[in-house]
Amino acid sequence: MKRVRCPKCENYVYFDETKYTEGQSLVFECENCHKEFSIRLGKSKVNNIRQEENQEEERDSYGEGFGSISVIENIFGYKQVLPLREGDNVIGRHSVGTVISTPIETHDRSMDRRHCIINVRCSKTGRLIYTIHDAPSITGTFIRNEILGDKEKRCIGDETVVTIGATTFILHTAANK
Numbered sequence: 001m002k003r004v005r006c007p008k009c010e011n012y013v014y015f016d017e018t019k020y021t022e023g024q025s026l027v028f029e030c031e032n033c034h035k036e037f038s039i040r041l042g043k044s045k046v047n048n049i050r051q052e053e054n055q056e057e058e059r060d061s062y063g064e065g066f067g068s069i070s071v072i073e074n075i076f077g078y079k080q081v082l083p084l085r086e087g088d089n090v091i092g093r094h095s096v097g098t099v100i101s102t103p104i105e106t107h108d109r110s111m112d113r114r115h116c117i118i119n120v121r122c123s124k125t126g127r128l129i130y131t132i133h134d135a136p137s138i139t140g141t142f143i144r145n146e147i148l149g150d151k152e153k154r155c156i157g158d159e160t161v162v163t164i165g166a167t168t169f170i171l172h173t174a175a176n177k
Helices: 045-064
Strands: 002-005 012-015 025-029 036-040 068-071 080-083 087-093 102-104 116-122 128-134 141-143 154-156 161-164 167-172
Touching (some): 012 025, 128 141
Antiparallel strands (some): 025 036, 068 080, 068 167, 116 128, 128 154, 141 161
């Protein structure tokens, strides 16, 4: 199954790409906003070049950055690697009009738009410290299948498994300086 994003509301429309040939034009109607839009199947040289450049930039930024989270693929969304920055990283469901620092592209409605916050800071000794707390959210934030309490902040480390709604991600810390 392939998916395309509606240019008006950013809702995903899914289709079976095996039924069509390369170069064929398809017209879709978004179920959400009823906008009609079309695409042409095939490989774009521009997109491939852009994708390679983005991968190089991501590799460079992770090496010097503050770590990342890897969102595990599930029925609601695909695998994503999202970089973290120093300070508060607000994590939640991507939505038009909601501005957060680490948006996860998903259809998981049990994940809030502002679900949890990972704070990355440098200690006096130069080590990076990662803490997490609930934003607060409706369904809660789980660390290794244990729910965080109200206003509870917890230190987390490399390979920590976090579940928000029906979506799970893994923290990858940066190499400490």
